Amino acid sequence: MSEVEEGPLYPLRKELPQPPKTFRGLIETLARVGHIYELSDFTSDEREEIGLEPTPPTAFSREDALEQLKTVFRKTGLDRKISISVEREEG
């Protein structure tokens, strides 16, 4: 069977000592909003238009959930490994 038919189905299964630079953007967004995508006003409007809550009840709207994620980043050293700042929010 050719490579195309069988395929290398999963190219990214090994742990790496240092993550590639391209990972930074995704992890940064994750640290900032708790998800790998940001929720724009446009999307919130689209959600509302079809009868969904404009903001899902996840880290998008729950500051405590985002703070917990940041705590895990800090405690496991992922913030330092990726060189991002996940300081506790003031106030």
Place this chain on the structure above:
Amino acid sequence: MVKKLRYSVFWGCTIPVMQPFVEKATRLVFEALNVELLEVEGATCCPDPEISRIAGPDAWLILASRNMAIAESAGVPMLVLCNGCYDTFIKALKELKESEAKMGEVRVALRGLSMDFKGKLDVRHVIEVLHDDVGIRRLKRRVKPVFKGVKVYIQYGCRVFRDEETKRLPEKFDKLVSLLGAEAVGRLKRLCCGVPMMYFDESRAVHERAKLKLEDAKQSEADVIVTFCPACFNMLEKAQLTLAREGTRFNIPIANYVELLAVAMGFEPDDFGAYMHRIPLDEVWEVVGVA
């Protein structure tokens, strides 16, 4: 009287933001099937089984467990819509089951967040919920085979071929598609769409993975590519827009299976916002008679 099924529902990152029409269709379908969905309040990214898992395996395991702990506290199984999220949860549960030490470390970390996780959560892919829990017999009573005459290219998503737990999902997916009356076509259905490769080399992911699938779909004369995986959905749709800019046009719409199911259950595409698709499904709806 049919027993009411209840699940915590894990939507993931992609569906609520990039494909809200899938979230809406899912809510409509499950409500009509008398299935109650409870939110996983305060969920974060699962986190994703590629980047986060490789970059920070400890953070990945703790955050996956945190999400599962919230769902577990509701005392019902967790319904997962996204193949990637499902992969994360199945893998995380397996790691925890195989290592008492890891389970202990995760529980300590979660106690630091005032949470507890017993590791007993039943994680269910939406394919399993539809095929096994709701059941084909019950679905048949609600679904009309309105997609007769429509050629459907099934995109399983590579993650469903990984484990013992997931290996029967493709066969169940096939049965769910035949329930709609559609004709399944295609040869390279098992091939990865290119998402994991995209993080390293977007051009290769588009040209050496997505394009191959799209060519196969075109040769099969597929009217629509159907998937459960929101990442495959995004990739195959975005790849078509990229390739069109380079002069190669496919114009094959992508649909989440649940959207087609909603229509086969009598909902109108506008009920769930199908007009938001970047590649319109109008020709498919015309065949079905709901345009």
